[in-house]
Amino acid sequence: MSFCLETYLQQSDDYKFLANQAGFKDCAMIIRFKSDEIINVKPGQEVLGVRLIGIPPIPIGIKDDGKRVLIPYTKPCHGTSVIELPIDEEEIEKIRKLA
């Protein structure tokens, strides 16, 4: 079964917000600054089960030897957040194929 970010955020506590209710550009900068590797994707592409909202190119950050991912997450009333959560190699490969 493929990963779904929204379900994961409801059912797990192994994630953290590195930014909350911020602007997209600031969140993109945080992701670029705090990650070991960046994979750029296009707006609307599906990553971790959600279509990503943002300004192109949307950075997806990989850190801790590929064990954790940083992604932007935007809601109309709450702005953009940066979420850090665990990821497995299979999901990283799916993201790489989007780039």
Next chain:
Amino acid sequence: MKKALILLGCPEVPSQTPMAIYASYKLSKLGYDVSIAANPAATKLVTVSDPENYYVKNLIDLDNCLNDVGEGDFDLLVGFVHKDAAASFFVTFYHILQTKSLALVFEKDPELLKEYVDIVEENTDAEIVAVRAFHNPTPIRVRFDKALERL
């Protein structure tokens, strides 16, 4: 029949709901089959404002719309851009739909207004209507009407 999608942002800006209903009315008059995509909070305001769906025939959940929509599904995208997140949503829908697009950019702070215009201008080829506005929908309505004449 041509199809138009009106994309709503956060409903805390007072002029959004009346302009959404007005835009739905105007586009219907121009022969468009109009859908409005909104989050639950914005949906409630539209539903209460048009209880018998006189002006708004098709109101769809923003998340469902985002998941389901694809290139070519609509002939026109009209987006309300009055927050950073709304600009991000508009740019994203523009890239997904790849269709003729109109951004209604409004803000009371001129610096933020310019920032949102820049985001839309740098990342899309959309027609942009930009005006300082918050409570009063009239400046947006006047410019929207002129933009429709150009489309």
